[in-house]
Amino acid sequence: MKKDFWLERWERAETGFHQNEINPYLQRHWQELHHAQGGEVFVPLCGKSLDMIWLREQGCSPLGVEISPIAVQSFYKENGYSPELVAGNKFERYEAGGIKILCGDFFDLGKKELANVRAVYDRASLVALPPEMRERYAQHLASILSAGTQILLITFDYPQAEMSGPPFAVSIEEVESLYRDRAEIRLLAHHDVLAQTPRFKERGLSRLHENIFLLTLR
Numbered sequence: 001m002k003k004d005f006w007l008e009r010w011e012r013a014e015t016g017f018h019q020n021e022i023n024p025y026l027q028r029h030w031q032e033l034h035h036a037q038g039g040e041v042f043v044p045l046c047g048k049s050l051d052m053i054w055l056r057e058q059g060c061s062p063l064g065v066e067i068s069p070i071a072v073q074s075f076y077k078e079n080g081y082s083p084e085l086v087a088g089n090k091f092e093r094y095e096a097g098g099i100k101i102l103c104g105d106f107f108d109l110g111k112k113e114l115a116n117v118r119a120v121y122d123r124a125s126l127v128a129l130p131p132e133m134r135e136r137y138a139q140h141l142a143s144i145l146s147a148g149t150q151i152l153l154i155t156f157d158y159p160q161a162e163m164s165g166p167p168f169a170v171s172i173e174e175v176e177s178l179y180r181d182r183a184e185i186r187l188l189a190h191h192d193v194l195a196q197t198p199r200f201k202e203r204g205l206s207r208l209h210e211n212i213f214l215l216t217l218r
């Protein structure tokens with residue numbers, strides 16, 4: 001996948017993945033992340049997700065990373081914030097309303113940026129990446145977080161031959177293979193969501209599942 005792919009999607013406003021409501025699985029399962037309560041929560045590949053607002057309302061301090069400045073600026077503008085902006089070497093750091101976003105490449109993050117993170121909310125990140133990048137993503141995520149960090153992970157699965165990604169299909173088996181050596185894995189829920197997602201039904205999918213995992217890094 002070319003580096004510009006996501007930048008161009010934001011420029012063309014092709015953001016069908018964005019949800020105008022708070023993710024119901026986040027609301028349902030967040031209490032199970034005991035380490036998360038009141039602490040810094042990393043939101044990788046955050047887009048302009050409103051879930052960061054909800055996390056803030058729960059008393060957490062969200063810290064997003066997002067490659068597109070359009071996404072970051074839209075997040076603050078659409079939610080009525082005027083962020084402070086600090087330019088850095090690899091990241092531009094935005095902050096307002098207790099929500100920080102590092103604008104730059106996830107793969108440039110180091111332990112330093114995530115030193116205070118206690119939990120991770122990861123929705124639609126793995127499915128945004130092609131297969132060869134997913135191993136690199138899991139490896140990098142685990143390498144920059146401390147042991148014991150809990151991750152609420154939400155992925156899509158469908159017959160990959162029926163549609164080209166993104167979103168790419170990520171099976172339960174793939175999540176297990178990506179994280180088996182790096183984390184304890186609990187499948188919290190498995191939902192058939194095809195009927196509620198007409199845009200994927202129209203693209204010819206015969207099956208669409210959303211899987212919600214709780215990972216605890218070793």
Ligand SMILES: C[S@@+](CC[C@H](N)C(=O)[O-])C[C@H]1O[C@@H](n2cnc3c(N)ncnc32)[C@H](O)[C@@H]1O
Pocket residue numbers: 006007010017018019044045046047048049065066067068071104105106107123124125127128
């Ligand atoms: C499928 S969207 C999901 C956004 C968000 N998690 C949500 O639930 O709405 C994937 C996002 O990842 C961003 N992205 C892709 N590659 C990235 C990278 N290497 N570093 C940071 N952000 C990236 C894209 O710009 C896009 O906003």
